[in-house]
Amino acid sequence: MAPNSMSFPMFFVMFSIAFPVVVTVTFMYRNSSFGLFEGYSEGNLQRGTSQNVTTAAERLPNVTETHGFQLGRAIQNTTHDSSGGKDQGNNNSTVSSKCGVKERQRRSQNHTSIEGRIKNNIITADDGSKIASLTSSKNDSTPAHVNLDDNDKLLGGLLTSGFDEESCISRIQSHLYRKASPHKPSPYLISKLRNYEEIHTRCGPNTRAYHRSMTMIEHSKNKGAATLCKYLIWTPANGLGNQMINLAATFLYAILTDRVLLVEFGKDKHGLFCEPFLNSTWILPRKSPFWNEKHIETYQILLEKDRASNSTEDLPSVLFINLQHTRSDPEKYFHCGHSQDLLQKIPLLTLQSDQYFVPSLFMNPFFNQEVTKMFPEKETVFHHLGRYLFHPSNEAWKLISDYYEAHLAKADKQIGLQIRVFSPVSTPQQAVMDLVLSCTLKHKILPQVDLQTSAGKNQTTVKAVLVASLYREYGDNLKRMYRKNPTLSGEVIKVYQPSHEEHQKYNDNKHNMKAWIDMYLLSLSDELVTTSLSTFGYVAQGLGNLKPWLLYKLVNNETHFPPCERDFSSEPCYHFPPKHYCNGEPLKDIVSSFPYLRPCKDFRVGLKMVKDSI
């Protein structure tokens, strides 16, 4: 029957039945939560979305071929899951994902793994009410439209999306190599990071705001200026570990003071890290007049002037702050409100330090409120900021992931052993080796060898030991020991040492690359042994959220008991914290004034952040 032959009341009745049906069907088709259900219901997998499935599978050729891991399937499913048929392919890895055997095992046990969660979705998808709560729960910080795989890749929102994935493969693959962190970034930290990224994009190098602000600063060096943007230039001091923990602290200071962080990276650091900020660079342009600028006023002089005249009228536009503490330094009062009031009026600060001065930011009453909101778990500052800032470049990542796949992935357990000898001339290797064995055997990190027999027991589990040291003898000794005799526990111990540089080198790119690779591989361990006071170890423990066993720092031929102690958090230690209150009184009982700080286990003069409950 043609419409024009239908009576109007009849047409009206049919229209009022058909219209809601059409609208509902269209909505179901488009709506992602319906799509989630549809995607997983039997028989529907191929319908409407088969195009996407094929595309996602094609993008991940290595996944099942190389490792037999089911990630490819998980990503296919996730594509269905959140897109409801729309093209989400670009949000998934366009770079072939790799994953070690061990990680596969971890993931199959881990309920928060990609597969686990997708299974969860399927199960809950059978129950309509649960689907609704899974995709729209207010308590769940994952927005309904965010692909679960993205949430893993972006470390729970710590990282922003939108990066060209090929340009920094480690950014999207690191989560496949690490245990999922139990520490989620707070919503406030995430909002501060997104806000910082916006400032960096607006004011970073190659923007109009950058050129205008920098020109103004340059022309008013000694008389102060109000600029569009304010800057904080980080300059390196000491080894790579010192630099990285300090850079993380400097970044936090930049966030707290709304400054753009720019780094003075020389050739020694070229190609180590990816750019951390979207659509911008953090590298201070080589032609900047402030690169290595020596003729600028110093913070110490500013404080002296301020004390003498109590006047802040003639503040400079550029100031050099040296926070390289030593035991005998005069107090810097950097943690004090008054100093920060002065500093915030200066548009460009250049900061040099080798210290993890984060605890001093908690000691400042204004910053304290902010950092406490950003880091409700105070002992996770480096864990979050380190994973936000330091992504191995593609070159570094290839070396790291290849090494991991070749040697470490198949082990049941990975042990990281960082042996730093601070005084190699006065410390005999045997004394260090004795200390290492005494610690690792006592705490059953490594098993005893069976000296009675050379025939192994039923060997079931394999432990891979990654030795990081400047000296090859430590790795060689361990290898020999476990090659010659079986272990009493029946475990097989495989020892690997990626490099042995023999001595610390300065301004050497390849040397720094090896250091970065060692630190990163250590951070992937299940259990970590580090050397007291070594910032190299701090980077590994912080990235990996590991509480290390701290080897006593030997400086001569001695034996020490206990040989090592377990640290109480993964935060780096602030070796030389302030010694005075802001009124000049000596800081005596630090814990009663600042209950979230404790003396470090490896250096009692130092301080570090602890959980509130400790």
Ligand code: GDP
């Ligand atoms: P810290 O001195 O132990 O606090 O650590 P730093 O990283 O600040 O300085 C030590 C430097 O020596 C490193 O950056 C490396 O250049 C080198 N180094 C020390 N230990 C190792 C190691 O185990 N592996 C490698 N590759 N380099 C090391």
